[in-house]
Amino acid sequence: MCLVEVAGQRTLQASCAYPITQPITVNTHTQKVRQARRHVVDLLLSEHQGECYSCFRNNNCELQALAKEYGVDFFRFGHPEKPPHQIDRSSYSVVRDMNKCVLCRRCVRTCIDLQEVGVLEAVGRGDKTTISTYLDKPLGQVVCINCGQCINRCPRGRSRRMTPPTRCGRPLTTHQTRRHADCAESPRRHGRGIRFDAGTPVTWS
Amino acid sequence: MPRRWSSAGRRDTASRQGEFFPHRQLRRPGHRRGGHRLRSRSRHVGNGGELPGVSFADESCGQCTPCRIGNVKLLEGVRMLRQGTCSSKYLGELLRSGETMQVASKCGLGQSSPTRFLSIVKHFRHEFLGTLVRRSEENRKKTMSQKNPCADGTCRTPTSQRPQVIATSTAIGAASEMVAITIDGQEVKVPWARRSWMLPADLASTYLLSATTTTCASPAFAACVWSR
Numbered sequence: 049m050c051l052v053e054v055a056g057q058r059t060l061q062a063s064c065a066y067p068i069t070q071p072i073t074v075n076t077h078t079q080k081v082r083q084a085r086r087h088v089v090d091l092l093l094s095e096h097q098g099e100c101y102s103c104f105r106n107n108n109c110e111l112q113a114l115a116k117e118y119g120v121d122f123f124r125f126g127h128p129e130k131p132p133h134q135i136d137r138s139s140y141s142v143v144r145d146m147n148k149c150v151l152c153r154r155c156v157r158t159c160i161d162l163q164e165v166g167v168l169e170a171v172g173r174g175d176k177t178t179i180s181t182y183l184d185k186p187l188g189q190v191v192c193i194n195c196g197q198c199i200n201r202c203p204r205g206r207s208r209r210m211t212p213p214t215r216c217g218r219p220l221t222t223h224q225t226r227r228h229a230d231c232a233e234s235p236r237r238h239g240r241g242i243r244f245d246a247g248t249p250v251t252w253s
Numbered sequence: 254m255p256r257r258w259s260s261a262g263r264r265d266t267a268s269r270q271g272e273f274f275p276h277r278q279l280r281r282p283g284h285r286r287g288g289h290r291l292r293s294r295s296r297h298v299g300n301g302g303e304l305p306g307v308s309f310a311d312e313s314c315g316q317c318t319p320c321r322i323g324n325v326k327l328l329e330g331v332r333m334l335r336q337g338t339c340s341s342k343y344l345g346e347l348l349r350s351g352e353t354m355q356v357a358s359k360c361g362l363g364q365s366s367p368t369r370f371l372s373i374v375k376h377f378r379h380e381f382l383g384t385l386v387r388r389s390e391e392n393r394k395k396t397m398s399q400k401n402p403c404a405d406g407t408c409r410t411p412t413s414q415r416p417q418v419i420a421t422s423t424a425i426g427a428a429s430e431m432v433a434i435t436i437d438g439q440e441v442k443v444p445w446a447r448r449s450w451m452l453p454a455d456l457a458s459t460y461l462l463s464a465t466t467t468t469c470a471s472p473a474f475a476a477c478v479w480s481r
Contacts, residue, residue, distance in 0.1 A: 177315035
């Protein structure tokens, strides 16, 4: 989607991966660029199991915003009718829904480069590419630390938080239980929890 | 700034690798070297055998979107063309997306994979479409003889009461495009995929049920339906 037209180049260039070694002239909104971007959006939508009305990222979705910006009013290359992947709910805080993934790999780069955990990686090639874990295990069985940064980076709602009512409903309504809150969905929280004093770091506890 | 890949004054030979073009264009600039394929007058591309196969979709690394999904859609389109189910509108969409793949893919695989398809459709459009139209008609007749109880003698409706179904459109059409057929002298518009009532039983029963209840209320037609 980051295609731009560089003066003197025959093809369009991906601006996120184009090294600048000399002064260049870049056009970002020519007809050629907009046409190519529109086709890329159409191609992405042809593999995106998007049920926008029931999606929790409705109105907060980069793909939706792009489709609106480029005037997508029909599915040029079709649309998946049945979800091809199962939703991974094995983790206690992260839900992985690969039906919505568009393989932007932001979660992979976040997990490897920023968090240095390395749970997620792109596996396979061509149209069989998926974002997978070690041996394609469910997220609850790998070394994921549930930091949730992949959720923050995901533009389309591939991964999301476990919904609050199912996880927090009982503790919040029971007066006997102390409440604790995750900060930025991080496990490095400070324990106000069950058997710790307030402010105790409970990572790895 | 030097224009290293300028196409002014000369044709970019590398960008035309793998093209199919007719013999009469051999002397054009830019065709003198490189891996071009020539088609003589005695060979024709209409049977679809020269169209790209599964290799590009398998070889794509999957990093950039135009190549990853575009090759798959191109392959699906080629299969639809071979089966005679690709509409001319969708063929246009495929051509435009192929041109996008040529300029928007990161590496040479995605940039060159639609070349063969684009050049065949560009230079051999009539030959290509004519053969495919003929093939879709042949498929239709084959299906008709297999599924038509009147044709194979199993239908018990008297000959005088049998409906006469004439498909008046021979164009390549999408499943949603409407064509006019004549049933017992009455013109009915039906989706292309169901333009004849000699279709697989599941489709035929769906269409015939709706046809008998809405537009096509011919008793002879319904009689032939239910006798199957």
